[in-house]
Amino acid sequence: MKSYPTVAVRDLRVRRGGRPVLPGISLEVASGRVTGLLGPSGSGKTTLMRAIVGVQIVESGEVTVLGLPGGSPELRLRVGYVTQAPSVYGDLTVRENLAYFGRILRAPPERVEEALATVALEGRADQIVRTMSGGERSRVSLASALLGRPDLLVLDEPTVGLDPVLRRDLWRTFHALAEGGATLLVSSHVMDEAERCHDLVLLRDGRVVATGSPDELRRRTGRENLEQAFLVLAEAS
Amino acid sequence: MSLQTTLATGSRVLRQVRRDRRTLALVLVVPPALMTLFRYVFDGQPETFNRVGPPMVGLFPFVSMFLVASISMLRERTTGTLERLMSLPLAKLDLLLGYAIAFALLAVAQAALTAGVSFGLLGLDSAGPVWLVVVLAVANAVLGMALGLFLSAFAQTEFQAVQFMPAFVLPQVLLAGLLVPRDKMAPVLEAISYAMPLTYAYDALARATADELGRRLTVDIVVICAFVVLSLVLGATTLRRRTA
Numbered sequence: 001m002k003s004y005p006t007v008a009v010r011d012l013r014v015r016r017g018g019r020p021v022l023p024g025i026s027l028e029v030a031s032g033r034v035t036g037l038l039g040p041s042g043s044g045k046t047t048l049m050r051a052i053v054g055v056q057i058v059e060s061g062e063v064t065v066l067g068l069p070g071g072s073p074e075l076r077l078r079v080g081y082v083t084q085a086p087s088v089y090g091d092l093t094v095r096e097n098l099a100y101f102g103r104i105l106r107a108p109p110e111r112v113e114e115a116l117a118t119v120a121l122e123g124r125a126d127q128i129v130r131t132m133s134g135g136e137r138s139r140v141s142l143a144s145a146l147l148g149r150p151d152l153l154v155l156d157e158p159t160v161g162l163d164p165v166l167r168r169d170l171w172r173t174f175h176a177l178a179e180g181g182a183t184l185l186v187s188s189h190v191m192d193e194a195e196r197c198h199d200l201v202l203l204r205d206g207r208v209v210a211t212g213s214p215d216e217l218r219r220r221t222g223r224e225n226l227e228q229a230f231l232v233l234a235e236a237s
Numbered sequence: 238m239s240l241q242t243t244l245a246t247g248s249r250v251l252r253q254v255r256r257d258r259r260t261l262a263l264v265l266v267v268p269p270a271l272m273t274l275f276r277y278v279f280d281g282q283p284e285t286f287n288r289v290g291p292p293m294v295g296l297f298p299f300v301s302m303f304l305v306a307s308i309s310m311l312r313e314r315t316t317g318t319l320e321r322l323m324s325l326p327l328a329k330l331d332l333l334l335g336y337a338i339a340f341a342l343l344a345v346a347q348a349a350l351t352a353g354v355s356f357g358l359l360g361l362d363s364a365g366p367v368w369l370v371v372v373l374a375v376a377n378a379v380l381g382m383a384l385g386l387f388l389s390a391f392a393q394t395e396f397q398a399v400q401f402m403p404a405f406v407l408p409q410v411l412l413a414g415l416l417v418p419r420d421k422m423a424p425v426l427e428a429i430s431y432a433m434p435l436t437y438a439y440d441a442l443a444r445a446t447a448d449e450l451g452r453r454l455t456v457d458i459v460v461i462c463a464f465v466v467l468s469l470v471l472g473a474t475t476l477r478r479r480t481a
Contacts, residue, residue, distance in 0.1 A: 016481060055324055057479045071479065076326040087317030091256045092249070103245035104325050128256075144321070 004067065006031045006152050006183040007052055012061030014047050021047045022206045024061070029185050029199075034178050036197030037187040038230070044206040045187040046084060049154050052185065053081040066151055077105065080150035084157045086141035090130035094121055094140050097129060098147060105148035115143040118173055120166060135161040142170075146177075153177065155186045159193065171196045191227040202230055209237045238328045246327075246335025247342075250309065254343060264305065264347055268297035269354035276359040290361045291446035292415060292439050294351050294370055298344040298378035299438060300406055306340055307385035307398045314389075319476070329473040336386060337379055337469070344378030345371075364448035373445055376461055377438045381406075383468035384434070390475030409435035414443070434464035 007029035014022040021044045029035045029052075037045050050056035051063055054071020063070030066078055088097045098112045116122050119139035124132070129140055142158055155174075159167045171193070174184050178198070186197065194200055195214055202209040202217075210217060210233040214226060221229040254261055272293065279286035313319040322332060348371045355361040363370060388405060392398035412419070412430040419427050419436070430436045441457035444450070 053324055055320060055479055057481050073326070076324060079324070081321070081324050083317050083320065085317055087321040089249070089253065089318060090316070091253050096249070096252060100245055100249045101321075101325070104242050104322075104327050106241075106326075 004031070005029055006066055007185065008062075008064040009048070009052065010062040010064075012048075012051055012063060013059040014044075014051055014056060015059055016047060020206065022051070025206060025208060027201055027208055027211065029183060029201075031183050032178055032181055033198040034174050034184045034186060034196070035199040035201060036194050037185060037201050037203060038191065038194050039187075039189065039203030039209075041189055043203040045189075045203055046156055047206075048203070049081070049156050049185065049187060053079055053154050055081070077148055078151045080145035080148060080153045082138075082142050082145045082153075082155045082158055084160070086134075086137040088129055088137065088140045088144060090137075091128065093126050093128055094132075094143075095125040097140060098143055101144040102147045107147040107149075111147050111149075115146045118146055119143045120169065133161075135163075135166075138162070139166075149182075151182060153182055153184045155184065157187055157189070159188070191230065194226045202233060204234055204237070207237070209233050238330055242327050242331040243334045243338065246332055247338035250336055250339035251342065253309070254305075254339065260305070264301050264343065265350055268294075268301070268347060268351040271297070272351060272355045272359060272361075276361075287362050289415060290355060290359075291363050291370060292442040294348070294355050294361075295374040295377055295442040296410065296415070296435075296439065297351055298348050298374045299381035299435065300402070301347065301381070302340045302344055302378040303381035303385040303406055304399070304402055305343075305385070306336060306382040307389035307392065307401060308395055309336070310386050310389040311392055311395060311398050320480070323476065323478045329476045330469070332476065333383075333386060333469050333472055337382060340382040341375055341379050344375045348374035348378070363446040365445045365450060369445045369450075370442065373438070373441050373458075376458070376465075377442075380434055380438060380461055380465050380468070383465050383472060387468050387472040387475060390472075406435075409433045412436060413439035415439055434461065434468075437461050437464070 005028040009025060009027050012022055012025045013020065025048065037048065039045055047056060051058050052065060052070055054075065065075055068075055095112060098115060102112055116125055119142055121136065121139055121143065129137055138158065145153060159170055174186065178184055199211065199213055200217060201211050217226065217229045218224060221232040223229040223232055275290060275293065276286055352367055352371050356363060356367050388401050389398055392401060412426055412433055413435045419430050437457045437460040441454055441461065444454045444457065
């Protein structure tokens with residue numbers, strides 16, 4: 001197991017639309033673990049993820065990913081990013097989308113079938129993406145990010161709108177990827193998903209309210225329910 | 238830069254165009270249909286049709302590729318696929334050249350069909366070689382595409398992107414000398430026309446169809462290529478890895 005954190009953020013400041021979204025945030029994401037980024041809508045989860053991936057213009061601060069400055073060209077092969085809105089070509093089939101992104105990532109062709117199986121879309125490979133439901137399109141977007149077997153996967157609300165069985169399966173996949181050595185940073189605004197993470201980062205108004213494993217947060221607050229623990233921590237900060 | 242990524246991008250763009258049957262049909266059928274319309278509008282003035290007709294064959298690809306390319310790139314921006322591509326190991330030029338290859342191939346089909354109908358069926362005359370008209374038409378298509386990719390960065394919606402056609406293309410068509418020879422325009426306009434890429438595209442087509450295959454034609458072609466390179470470089474600067 002690598003000893004350094006996969007992601008280290010130091011005093012990161014980001015403004016969007018003239019408003020400070022992240023007024024100076026610091027945090028670490030441990031290697032080989034599933035870290036949940038939790039917080040209400042508008043708390044800065046997406047902006048933080050964009051900054052880690054290196055697609056966000058930042059005002060100041062430091063983002064280090066896998067030992068390199070965030071957004072370095074070398075990281076483009078090693079970091080997978082799935083945006084909240086599925087970013088795939090609606091006028092192509094599922095397989096055509098994956099084949100294209102796979103060729104850019106130099107992934108062997110059989111990786112496409114593997115990724116399809118991971119998101120449970122094997123039978124839909126030849127469907128035009130535009131004709132699929134929102135949840136299915138998200139899965140195509142997720143599959144595209146798995147093709148390159150990234151060391152760090154940044155997933156922005158990957159399970160929104162999915163049925164509970166598929167959600168459970170995807171979380172199993174996330175854990176399997178982490179066991180395989182990958183690091184996952186997964187955002188969510190639903191607290192029951194917090195339970196499934198190794199580590200949690202609770203975000204509110206662009207600030208870290210608390211970090212730790214679900215059990216640690218429970219112990220610290222004396223609350224069994226993580227939603228309540230979050231409330232206690234938010235009010236204390 | 239990688240040839241594999243460029244070709245993958247080119248075939249992806251072509252596949253998208255092929256999926257959109259209606260656009261494909263419009264791109265291929267409208268120019269020959271308009272040439273037919275021109276032929277019969279100028280039924281009583283065949284000499285006018287013969288003067289304006291040949292350059293038109295070469296200008297259609299410029300206009301349609303300008304539109305198709307600017308809308309395609311705008312879609313990449315609004316659907317988030319551009320952001321995904323910019324986070325992947327893909328060089329900006331891989332993307333732009335992929336587009337160039339795809340639309341150049343489409344332009345070959347369009348220009349060949351338009352030239353075939355115009356010179357074959359409508360009795361249009363060219364003193365120069367018809368293949369040169371087709372080659373220049375494809376060069377114009379790449380020019381239109383490169384300008385469209387660049388200008389699409391300044392449109393937030395498809396409505397705006399479509400309006401760039403009358404805003405940027407129509408004035409160039411008017412100043413290029415298609416309707417009125419440039420030396421008959423107000424001197425200011427004639428001076429401005431030298432800064433417009435379409436002026437050289439039109440001039441090259443006019444010379445090619447008049448069989449004036451000399452040094453001036455070479456200069457025109459070099460200037461067209463320079464404008465293509467300039468537009469692609471400007472286009473690359475509008476592709477940002479990081480956004481606000």
